[in-house]
Amino acid sequence: VQLQASGGGSVQAGGSLRLSCAASRRTFSNNGMGWFRQAPGEERDFVASISWNAGSTLYKDSVKGRFTISRDNSKNMVYLQMNNLKPEDTAVYYCAAARTAAVSGQKALYNYWGQGTLVTVSS
Numbered sequence: 001v002q003l004q005a006s007g008g009g010s011v012q013a014g015g016s017l018r019l020s021c022a023a024s025r026r027t028f029s030n031n032g033m034g035w036f037r038q039a040p041g042e043e044r045d046f047v048a049s050i051s052w053n054a055g056s057t058l059y060k061d062s063v064k065g066r067f068t069i070s071r072d073n074s075k076n077m078v079y080l081q082m083n084n085l086k087p088e089d090t091a092v093y094y095c096a097a098a099r100t101a102a103v104s105g106q107k108a109l110y111n112y113w114g115q116g117t118l119v120t121v122s123s
Helices: 026-030
Strands: 003-006 009-012 017-023 033-038 045-050 057-059 067-072 077-082 091-098 110-113 117-122
Touching: 003 091, 017 033, 017 091, 017 117, 033 067, 033 077, 045 067, 045 077, 057 067, 077 091
Parallel strands: 009 117
Antiparallel strands: 003 017, 017 077, 033 045, 033 091, 045 057, 067 077, 091 110, 091 117
16 A cells, blocks of 8 residues: 655644645555654654444544544545644644554554645744
């Protein structure tokens, strides 16, 4: 599975961005998917996850109520809608495909990663 993330950019605090992740093959529909982020000098952290059929989602506490993960299996796409962005959301965002069909916040369970897209939020 190859993953291509896009949609990053620079916004002011309170603004919105929608990240997209395109997967390269149809078997993506059997995998749980996730978004992670990595700020400068920090480790890559979990942001959100969605199960194979979009029946379950999981979020990092600090993004609950602001971010929404979704997927369209017919298009091999995963999305992350980010609203009310804050400067602390600034990071490179990565989409990833999990080994399992369920949601997961564990980075070790993801075995395919996209190249990352930069999100910069200014105050």
